[in-house]
Amino acid sequence: MGLFLHVDMDYFYAACEEARHPELKGKPLAVGTQTIENRLKGVVQTCNYEARRLGIHSAMPTAMAFKLCPTLNYMPDDWKHYLEMSGRVMETIKSRGLKTEVISVDEAVMDLGEMDYGRAEELGNELKSEISEKLGLPCTIGISVGKTYAKMVCDASKPNGLGVLKGEDVKSFLRDKEVTKLLGIGEKTAERLKEMKITTIGDLARAKPLVLESRFGSWGKEMYLLANGIDNGKVVENAAALSIGRERTFGRDTDDLEDIGAMMKELAHEVMEEVGKQGYWFKGIGVKARYPDFTEKIKNRKLSNYTDSEKLLYSIGMELIKPLVDERRVRKVGIRVYELNPKKGQRSL
Numbered sequence: 001m002g003l004f005l006h007v008d009m010d011y012f013y014a015a016c017e018e019a020r021h022p023e024l025k026g027k028p029l030a031v032g033t034q035t036i037e038n039r040l041k042g043v044v045q046t047c048n049y050e051a052r053r054l055g056i057h058s059a060m061p062t063a064m065a066f067k068l069c070p071t072l073n074y075m076p077d078d079w080k081h082y083l084e085m086s087g088r089v090m091e092t093i094k095s096r097g098l099k100t101e102v103i104s105v106d107e108a109v110m111d112l113g114e115m116d117y118g119r120a121e122e123l124g125n126e127l128k129s130e131i132s133e134k135l136g137l138p139c140t141i142g143i144s145v146g147k148t149y150a151k152m153v154c155d156a157s158k159p160n161g162l163g164v165l166k167g168e169d170v171k172s173f174l175r176d177k178e179v180t181k182l183l184g185i186g187e188k189t190a191e192r193l194k195e196m197k198i199t200t201i202g203d204l205a206r207a208k209p210l211v212l213e214s215r216f217g218s219w220g221k222e223m224y225l226l227a228n229g230i231d232n233g234k235v236v237e238n239a240a241a242l243s244i245g246r247e248r249t250f251g252r253d254t255d256d257l258e259d260i261g262a263m264m265k266e267l268a269h270e271v272m273e274e275v276g277k278q279g280y281w282f283k284g285i286g287v288k289a290r291y292p293d294f295t296e297k298i299k300n301r302k303l304s305n306y307t308d309s310e311k312l313l314y315s316i317g318m319e320l321i322k323p324l325v326d327e328r329r330v331r332k333v334g335i336r337v338y339e340l341n342p343k344k345g346q347r348s349l
């Protein structure tokens with residue numbers, strides 16, 4: 001089985017702020033959705049580990065965070081800066097010329113092929129120091145025999161860590177963890193599994209694959225294999241780099257289409273600013289809704305022609321998101337464009 005290397009930046013937005021404002025280091029810091037003046041009305045997007053030790057976390061109302069820590073340092077979301085830093089992180093990671101998939105703004109996974117553990121660990125350390133020296137940002141790296149396990153061992157090694165999970169240790173690493181720790185298993189699936197007396201990944205590994213398949217379809221079989229140390233996930237090159245998107249959490253959960261429309265308008269505008277800057281036409285439009293239980297739904301539409309119209313992006317975005325809301329409250333919405341085509345004379349991907 002080949003090796004995979006997963007990188008996830010530590011407290012990414014807040015770390016970007018610390019990197020350009022070193023005086024913020026060592027003290028609790030949160031980055032939130034609102035301006036400084038309106039800081040108590042928004043939610044925390046992320047916070048450094050000093051703040052986490054006080055119980056502050058992503059998606060917590062900022063007012064609550066200030067209750068937990070009245071001296072909390074606060075910075076408003078500056079996504080343009082974080083996007084730029086993200087681009088530089090990804091450039092560093094891709095500079096090795098290995099097959100790389102950008103998973104989110106602060107995450108990427110690499111297919112190391114037949115590389116051995118020693119060399120993989122060396123590469124992990126090289127990337128960590130390069131990212132830290134060039135950009136002043138900490139990250140954590142996980143190395144394992146599957147894409148999913150590399151991410152899981154990365155999560156388990158945070159912050160500023162490097163974890164190697166060898167093939168022979170995967171099953172014992174997974175055994176006592178709750179099923180929700182297995183990527184892709186959300187609260188809903190966990191509840192259904194609990195009804196079947198399955199609470200740990202070890203329980204899942206011992207379950208009957210046919211029963212799982214009958215309850216959950218092909219995903220049932222996949223989770224059974226994952227629980228048993230078999231991870232067939234592939235690295236898909238440039239998956240996220242080929243789309244430009246923005247998403248944002250609401251101050252409170254909402255099903256009000258007017259609120260959602262206003263947010264979508266703002267996000268569509270921000271997406272188009274970036275698309276304009278990078279000089280693309282786009283053909284694909286995607287939206288996403290995240291619900292209070294953290295499950296998500298997405299909807300995509302492919303247009304028949306390339307466009308660069310913000311108005312079209314907004315109106316189709318609204319059309320796509322409406323059925324996802326449909327009297328359900330949402331916590332977060334997002335919009336993105338994909339199938340990008342560089343305009344003449346400008347740099348291509």
Ligand code: DCP
Nearest residue numbers: 008009010011012013014045046058059106158
């Ligand atoms: N983010 C957000 N709203 C959330 C969660 C995350 O806006 N509810 C943003 C801010 C994070 C970035 O996405 O910095 C990356 O998310 P991660 O889940 O990787 O979290 P962090 O990088 O902040 O922390 P960690 O060290 O746990 O990875």
Ligand code: MG
Nearest residue numbers: 008009010106
């Ligand atoms: Mg992160």
Ligand code: MG
Nearest residue numbers: 008104106107
């Ligand atoms: Mg992440």
